[in-house]
Amino acid sequence: MQRLEANTINEVDQEFQEFENLATTETWNGAVPLLSTFLARNVPDDDELLYGRVGEREFIPTPNAANDLFEQQVFLDAVEPLLDSDGSTRISTDVGEVLLSSQTVLIDGEAGALVVINFLEEDRDEIRGTMRTYAIVSTLSLFLIIAIAFWQAGRALAPLRVVRDTAEEITETDLSRRLPVTGNDDITALTRTINGMLDRLESAFLGQRQLLDDAGHELRTPLTILQGHLELLDSDDPREVAETRDLLLDEIDRMRRLVDDLILLAKTDRPGFLKLSPVDAAALTDAAAAKAAGLGERAWSVDGTAGATVSADPQRITQALLQLAHNAVKHTVPGDVVALGSALDSGSVLFWVRDTGVGVAPEDRERIFERFGRGHDTTTDGFGLGLAIVTAIARAHGGDAWLDAEYDGGARFVFSVPQAPPPPQLPRTHGSGPPDDVPTRQET
Template sequence: MKIQTKITLHFLALSTAILLLLNAFILYFEYQFNYKDFFKRLEARVNITADIRLFPDEKTKAYQEVRNRYLEKLDAEKEQLIKSGPDGKFTNPGLPKVFFNDVINNGNAEFKKNNQFYAGKIVKHGDDKYLVVVSAQNPYGLLEIQELQEVLFYGFIGSVIIILFAGKAFSFYIFAPVRKLTDKVNTITSSNLHMRLEHTGKDEIAELSETFNNMLNRLETAFETQNNFVSNASHELRTPLTIINSEVELAINKTKTDSEEHTILTTIQSETNKLTQILNGLLTLAQSGYDGKKQNWQTIRIDELIWEAISSVKKIQPQSDIEVDFADIPSDEQLLNVSGNNNLLNLAITNIISNACKYSEFRLVTVKLSIEDKKVIISIKDLGIGIPATELQHIFVPFFRASNTHEFKGHGVGLPLALNIIRLHKGSIGIRSEVNMGTDIQVFLPAASA
């Protein structure tokens, strides 16, 4: 998941949490206000009821008239006037027990059960005591709360949608310099390492640009060093080796076959040839690490390339037994095309097939070609000595040779070179191996249509 998307989601989650908390506070205080307001209305009715029924006079008649004309009649409103007994105690006439006890103990109380509200107080009249209770329902208050809940719900949904799009716009704006930086970095290859990133200000993006520029300085120096080595090594190293080899060959021809000098000269020639092979492998390995744009890129039929590679192997190792399996190739020939350098790909496939033949002691090697998800898959499977499981991770390290390969000639350059070439073509290599059972190497290359 991209950081831009993460920021959008985190912004959305934080804003949603704040909205939920705000809505909860609004509902809570609305409940409290609504209930308190209704209880005040009930308390007013308790006082008026006590005045009218216990202290009748001219004013109480006015109270009665005002109440009847101007006070709203509450739903299920009910008045109760309860006189205490001779002992001064009250008998519960069916009121909620908690409410009744609270009024008796405190002199007044409020109580709510579901949507039924109660308010009451004890009033003294002469030597007598009276319990005045008014109860009613509050459907309008409940409806008001329900409407508020509906408004808050739809407001919450709308706010979340707005926050989502605002978060996306916000993160898009914040990451604009990062995208610009990424686009610029993607244009830099080994062929234009002199390019640098522009940076202004003193923010984190400027620091990142400066870090990239420092890295590019080091990379440019390293590539120039490698380029100079590869450019000069052919002449500076191969020429002396060629002269040595020619002089040794001339000396061998002038010595007797069974002489000690002949044996020494033959050894020198053999080691010189070996050194030349190692040098050629190293130079090719270094060259294969260059940017692909420097190579001669073209469209290649992979099945034809495989036949060319097999032909090259058989010229070097005539005793090789290679079987080709093209049963799974598609009818559409366009899917067999890959983009790349024919010579480099030929070298990579040849190295892998050659290794399979050599380390299987020239038993059957199967080369299979298939297409899957716009990827060309070349499988080279042998019945050879295999690779120990603990050493599989090292086989693409230059000059590394498995512990069971001492009886076979090699320099440990072929597979690293093949991997470099395949990576240069934006592909990958997979390997499965078991000691004394064989090795299966799969080469994955993107089809040209991809």
């Protein structure tokens, strides 16, 4: 409203300025011709009227001559004081509030006055109408924007609802469900991440379940033996008690070794399993070969050693080599060759143990790397965890373990250790063979 008042005052000042310019730029014989000319030339706005007075003579533009304002007593009473001096006043009429502004003129002794009449209510009605229109348009626009926002939000959140519904159907007993992947946005990336997490969880749960099943199967036999002998034990026979005691202690020792192996495999996935340090591969190979010579009466030798330094845990590497050497002893006879060796290849150090024993049947080459995996024709004892432990140690270093499929005359087991261990990666399939450009046989 303040801006409306200011505009009205500017319009009044403009009329008075035009009136003053006309009065000073031409020669007039009194106030009557001046007012007559000005009112004839000037066309007022819709919310404005012009009124002139010289003595008792009134000057009213022809288009507004029928306006009854000039006949209303409230107008006559308000305009009378303005004819003698410049000023303004406001009156209330049946058409609303009216602003009266006057400017007097004196020419050749004849006095007159120009009165500018502004109908304020018309401007206010126009402003109110504009505000109402603006409010209606704004309200409708707001509702339209809200409706579009809800629609777009519904479309954007629809994949999240699908993710929620699918996630509710995934249980600890069934991790096979996967979230549908559609689009190429942040929600799609989140869905792929969740599916990857479910893949890892399913793999971990299946591995744990398989481990529990296999461990339960392996422990069932010694427990059955313990129970059977205890149930048949004649406690009054000292000799039978002594024999049963020795037998049960042997079975308990087997179970302890099984539990120790399982604990070791469980630790391979935990932080702190390895204590890395710079290791001389040649010295480590020679030291492991010296220790392995005490495992059995075999023709022990060293094929060759890698002249390189590798970042590794020397105790774990030695443990893996001795495990392979122990397996070689179990599958050979006195006089057979068992050799250890190491070599540098493509940024990794390869460690191996080979023997001239019976070798590994082709159908067993992958299965023997699995937990509790054994060859079909084996006659040795054990739980089938040795090669799984070797593989776990190699992969903890960022490498892998495999059987050299091209080696003839026995078996040759190889595992690799990168000189600079890379970030953890998904493991390769057990016994899948050596990587590219890795030597498959070292000659004695």
